[in-house]
Amino acid sequence: MEDLPRYLAIARQLESRLDSGELAPGSRLPSVRQLAAEHDVNTLTALAAYRYLEERQRVVARPRAGFFAALPGAVASGQAERPMPSVATLVDVESRMSNLIRLSAAPIRQQLHMAEAHDSLYPAQELARRMQQVLTRQPELIGAHLPMARQALLHRQISQLAAGWQLDIPHDRILFTGGITEAISLSLRLLTRPGDTVAVETPVYFGLLQTLQMLGLKALEVPCTPDAGLSLEALEFALRHGAPVKCLVTVTNFQNPTGALMPEDNKKRLLQLARRHGLPIIEDDVFGELHFSGSHPPPLKAWDRDGDVIYCSSFTKSFAPAFRLGWLSGGRHHAELARLRESSSLVSPALLLGVLSDVLGSGDYTRISQRIRQQLARQCDQLADAVLAAFPRGTRLRRPLGGLLLWVEGPDGLDSHRLLQAALAHSISFAPGLLFSAEPRFGHCLRLNFGQPWSSTLAEDVATLGALARAQLQGQ
Amino acid sequence: MEDLPRYLAIARQLESRLDSGELAPGSRLPSVRQLAAEHDVNTLTALAAYRYLEERQRVVARPRAGFFAALPGAVASGQAERPMPSVATLVDVESRMSNLIRLSAAPIRQQLHMAEAHDSLYPAQELARRMQQVLTRQPELIGAHLPMARQALLHRQISQLAAGWQLDIPHDRILFTGGITEAISLSLRLLTRPGDTVAVETPVYFGLLQTLQMLGLKALEVPCTPDAGLSLEALEFALRHGAPVKCLVTVTNFQNPTGALMPEDNKKRLLQLARRHGLPIIEDDVFGELHFSGSHPPPLKAWDRDGDVIYCSSFTKSFAPAFRLGWLSGGRHHAELARLRESSSLVSPALLLGVLSDVLGSGDYTRISQRIRQQLARQCDQLADAVLAAFPRGTRLRRPLGGLLLWVEGPDGLDSHRLLQAALAHSISFAPGLLFSAEPRFGHCLRLNFGQPWSSTLAEDVATLGALARAQLQGQ
Structure with missing residues (x-):
């Protein structure tokens, strides 16, 4: 003890x-x-x-x-008393996310439960110098608003960056937000009213379920696989036969939690499908910059000729988590989104926008994000190898081509919620599958974060996790 | 030319x-x-x-x-076609705020239209060094979340600061937001549903009217005077005889635009009134730290024993506009507000919170905010003197005891919207009275910002403004 x-x-x-x-x-x-x-x-x-x-x-x-x-x-009565799921289930995730965030604050040694990379992957020292320089050179960046010329420059820089992802984002159609969370939350507030139904992937990250719940929205959970992402067949079926759906939220590049990359053909087909059904799409591309294959996969938005897609992105994962700089390009909803943002939280911190502009302009962003994604690619392989070696037979995973997250499907009978309780006693956390749906569908799955630098301690902890999983199955 | x-x-x-x-x-x-x-x-x-x-x-x-x-x-037909106002008028402010913000971006030399002090009042160089030091010493502040111990420290610091304003804010009842705008917008989203009526002061800052409009809320405009702020008599009458009111938003210290400071007795009476009518209050104290009289006047919240008041504050005006660090203490609504914030924009930039904590801990915040308020007090007097000297007979103003704003009531017949058009031709801006109500009540008033350092140019521009006003009245 x-x-x-x-x-x-x-x-x-x-x-x-x-x-x-x-x-x-x-x-x-x-x-x-x-x-x-x-x-x-x-x-x-x-x-x-x-x-x-x-x-x-x-x-x-x-x-x-x-x-x-x-x-x-x-x-432990919560699960047993859950009613049988219907097609459109009111998302009732209580405070799952709060509980997870609370876990991060708790003194747990090996934190694998969030979708965040370790601080050491980010260029703190370089940014420290950079911020000092930028503010010394441009003291007006202490003000509430980015000076007009600087804002125009930043928008051109973002537009140019996005062009490399095959996106044609006009520089007057860029809106900065408090992380991607605010971008998605604003988009949902614009497109829906309480009581409406929103299509989401399942499994899906619990933050989105919590946002839907807070807005009084119902989630229509559409199957998503690690291989190809959102099932277009299931979506089309639901649109034809189900209750009216107000919009779709989809993570097309390196989905959370499955890590799925939607194939380009599917992206084009999804757009056609959405257009036929008059379905606006909120695209969450927060992981797109963390690709391991040489280039940011073109988002859905790349083929959006009609402004149906509200494209949401962020510099949180690929540059500086502490900055909380998300952004969106709202297609035909852009002007309304800009007004909603203004009345919700006005503007983003001018100083952080100024530093971002500086880093984008100097080319340092390219170098910084490149280093982050190379390290993540290595860590992904190391974690995947260790999981496959340690976990019980029948455990499956698909190595993602980008992002931060490894989705592990345990053998039948594995209860990942109980496994978390055992793991916490060893000061190891992860996100249990039950969090990723309003229905009790993913109880045998785990989401692990490969944002932690590989180390002998991490290797031991993964071995412990595997041993605990094996013990649980043998104990049944 | x-x-x-x-x-x-x-x-x-x-x-x-x-x-x-x-x-x-x-x-x-x-x-x-x-x-x-x-x-x-x-x-x-x-x-x-x-x-x-x-x-x-x-x-x-x-x-x-x-x-x-x-x-x-x-x-110019907008005004003539306006229907006669009713007690509860649907706020229809179109994009007044957007237009004003656009004015800031335009190349206008003398900008007096926003409620923002000039950049030079804020300690850019000092903060540049501080940020560099903080991030070098604590590279983990590059991460998405403030480390737990640091967060606890920051909350204790805020609690201690607020104790100096006679506020008893428990340190687990502090929530950071993106400026005070997000604090107020979240509070309104929690307390109301579209179609509800919210009591506000009149005149009131247009940002609030725009927020109400975006949330589908009606504004019940309750008279507010530069001498005593919100009229409790009018509020009580409205609560007894009018449509149900869901909550009240009030700026008790140095109201925007009138600069009014609500007397302490009125603050206590307002709380009793609100309690009798079961009326939750959102208190906006964004200007409280900009007092000229030696101490931050106790907010309403100081006498709130029952958690009826959602107290909203900010470090934007008194420390660093570029940080956009607002905060709230939500009384009995706090836990729900925390969840709503989490699902709307998650967290504030960790680095900025870390720097704030550093500045609060070292005592530098006290020195910095003191210098800002001393400079504002001088500028307030200079601007008020100049206005009284230059403007036509019958112009009235009350020198505020804090804040950033001078509310100028022109003589009958002055049309401040037309005056703005004439002033813009001289590259001078201000906020015309019509912006501060959904009803055409304050057309003869102007709001001037005394956040600009005094200079011979500013003196000339105020003289020009006065001359234009006199010319307009003589031309009638």
């Missing part, structure tokens, strides 16, 4: 007091402050202990009231 | 071709590119010429089609 992280030791102790009935079901537990004082730790550690127990459904957090011992019926 | 800015000379030439009928009403005008080529200027200058004519309603922009000569009936 000596090696157990402090929060985990505290959680285990609480757990045995819950098991013994010393802490009765439904009773109020010590406040975070009290718990911290009891164990002589800081409140963050105490909080992490409670969060761990909350994750295991042993305790329940009530806003402004504190933590309570869970009632016996509540433990 | 030699001294006329280039864009204005081009606009004047176009105007005479429109006057003569050479360019027929309704006809398509040369493209921006063609116009630029004709006059051997860059496209931005050509665009500025069109924007100027658009502002004067001589040309009409059609998205993706270009500029057209306005039809005769369209010129």
